Amino acid sequence: MNTLMFYCCHVLAAVCLNMGCIAQTSGNAAAGIPSLKETYKADFLIGTALNTGQINERDQRAGSLIAQQFNAATPENIMKAQLIHPEWDRYAFDLPDKLIQYGNRNGIVINGHTLIWHSQLPAFARRIQSVDSFRTFFSDHIKTVAGRYKGKVQSWDVVNEALNEDGSMRRSVFLQQLGPGFVTEAFRLAAEASPGTQLYYNDYNNEQPAKRAGCIQLIKNIQTAGVRIDGVGIQGHWHVGKVPFKNIEESILQYAALGIKVAFTELDLEVLPRNFQGADVNQRMQEGAGIDPYKDALPDSVQLQLAQDYENLFKLFIKHRDKIARVTFWGVTDGDSWLNGWPVRGRTNYPLLFDRNYQPKPAFYKVIEVGSRK
Ligand code: XIL
Numbered sequence: 001m002n003t004l005m006f007y008c009c010h011v012l013a014a015v016c017l018n019m020g021c022i023a024q025t026s027g028n029a030a031a032g033i034p035s036l037k038e039t040y041k042a043d044f045l046i047g048t049a050l051n052t053g054q055i056n057e058r059d060q061r062a063g064s065l066i067a068q069q070f071n072a073a074t075p076e077n078i079m080k081a082q083l084i085h086p087e088w089d090r091y092a093f094d095l096p097d098k099l100i101q102y103g104n105r106n107g108i109v110i111n112g113h114t115l116i117w118h119s120q121l122p123a124f125a126r127r128i129q130s131v132d133s134f135r136t137f138f139s140d141h142i143k144t145v146a147g148r149y150k151g152k153v154q155s156w157d158v159v160n161e162a163l164n165e166d167g168s169m170r171r172s173v174f175l176q177q178l179g180p181g182f183v184t185e186a187f188r189l190a191a192e193a194s195p196g197t198q199l200y201y202n203d204y205n206n207e208q209p210a211k212r213a214g215c216i217q218l219i220k221n222i223q224t225a226g227v228r229i230d231g232v233g234i235q236g237h238w239h240v241g242k243v244p245f246k247n248i249e250e251s252i253l254q255y256a257a258l259g260i261k262v263a264f265t266e267l268d269l270e271v272l273p274r275n276f277q278g279a280d281v282n283q284r285m286q287e288g289a290g291i292d293p294y295k296d297a298l299p300d301s302v303q304l305q306l307a308q309d310y311e312n313l314f315k316l317f318i319k320h321r322d323k324i325a326r327v328t329f330w331g332v333t334d335g336d337s338w339l340n341g342w343p344v345r346g347r348t349n350y351p352l353l354f355d356r357n358y359q360p361k362p363a364f365y366k367v368i369e370v371g372s373r374k
Contacts, residue, residue, distance in 0.1 A: 030065055033360050036353075037071040039371035043321040045109065047072030047328030049266065051336060055099050061358045062332050067106045072154075072326050074111040074265065075099055076338070080120040085141055088124050093148060100152045109154040111265070111328070114202060115142050116186045117160035118172035119281050126173060134177040139189055146193035155198035155325075157233055157265065158190045159183050163203055165278070167214025183218055184225045191228045198325075202233030202265055204279040207244060207251040219258055231325060233265035237279040240271045240302065243309050249316055256323040264317070266330040268351035269309055270339055271302055285343040292347040303362055306350065311366035318374055333358055 036046045048070045054062050055078065066073070077083055078095045085091050103110045116138070128134045146156060162183055164170050174182045183201070190199055201222075206215040215232065222229045232255045238244065255262050266279070273291055276283065285291075294302070317324055331337040335356040339349040353364040 030068070030354070030358055030360055033068075033364075034368045034372075036069045036364075036367065036371075039368050040327075041071075043318060043371070043374075044324045045072040045326040045328075046070055047074060047111065047265075047326055048332050049074050049076040049328065049330045049336075050099065050102075050332075051076045052078060052095065054332065054336075055095055055102060057102070062336075065332060065354065065358055066108070071108055072111060072328060073099070073103060073108045074113045074157075074328055076331070077120070079112050079145070080114060080117065081125065081141060082120040082122045084145060086122050088137070091144060091148075096149070100149065110149075110152070111200075111263075111326070112146075112149055112153040112156040112197075113265075114157035114160040115145060115190060116158065116162075116174060116182070118170065118174060119161070121173070128177075131177055134173075138174070138178065138182070138186075142186060142189040143193045146190045146197070149197075150194040151196060153194075153197060155200055155231070155263075156190055156194065157202040158199045158229075159186050160202045161204065161280075162201075162218065163206065163211055163214045165205060165208070165211055167210045167212075167217070169214070184222045184227050187222050187229055188225075188227045198230040198261075199228060200231045200233045200263060200265075201229060202235065204235040204237050204266075205277065206232070207234050207247045209247065209250075212247075212251055212254065216254060216258065219255075219260065223258070229260060231261035231263055233263045235279055235330075236264045236267040237330070238269055238309075239274065239277065240269045240306050240309055242277075243269070243313060245312060245316060248313075249320070252316075252320045252323055256320075261325040262320075262323050263326040263328070264324070265326070265328050267313075267327060268330045268337060268339060269306060271298065271306060271350050272339070272347055274343065276343075281342065283343055287344055291344055294350065295348050298350045302350075307362040307366045310353070310363040311370055314367045314370040318370060329353065 040046050050073045053059050057063055125137055128137060162170055169175050169180055187199055205211050219229055252262050317327055329352055331352050333354040334350050334352050337349055337351050339351050340347055353361055355361050
């Protein structure tokens, strides 16, 4: 038995003794393991992103793991404008409706992702010439989509990624067509269409000081206009060995001081070489030697670093659990992760708590241990 395996079994035994394990579930690849959602039920929701196959329940092993481990979910793609609103007067609600039913059956609350984002926009929206037509698209989209899922989703990422790294506003099609007031306007429309739903602003790197300052300004603008905003989402696409713990803690405190909740909305930890930080989906990286170093397996040293980073992250989350509404992982298993295809296609990445065989990794046991000890 290698040291890593010994360590896993040891932690598992200790945790099981402490809290009692989940009984065998049919078709479950990871039966008998502790549950994240149970362990953190008094603290915050534990979420996962769901892809189309999972929403269609094509993957039984993922299905049992999802029901066992998570009480919140965010659709990875199907509620983005490109998919839910493919043409000016056509909406595709079948899969989102399925997701709502799936959530209801499994005790999973849904976070709608996302109403207004410059990326994954339908082609017709980019072709709109006049400001008036663009404004009509903008408000029809929010009213129709937020209205349909009123009382059905717990929260919405109303606006996604409106900021640049220096805290200024991104020159998106929304800024160009509607001016900087589009953010407040989106929240006003969403609040009208879906009064009981929690409304979030979501971004990556908004724990970094300059971008955070821009984010705080944006939130204050919404509040000063008398419009409701309930929370801020910090995506949490960080890098192993380089998690910005201090900035994260300062951000939790500064955002909470605005009277809103904090959610970690898309957590994963990159373990592969990357020459930039953040999660701009339009940014790509050149292929080259050494770019995909762990094709066969993740070295023990990196596995341990990943476990340690997740441990310290969840210690921080527990410390500030009164300010945190939800922690959502961006995918169920390493095999599902978008980081296998971005910013370079076809790599073998290991950013999550479950491996490609649906088995818990050392990082999973560390997260369970932190949640069991409080
Ligand atoms: C990603 C999805 O995971 C991919 O499947 C898709 O191809 C591109 O978008 N920030 C976000 C998410 O807010 O919606 C992105 O999701 C990842 C970065």
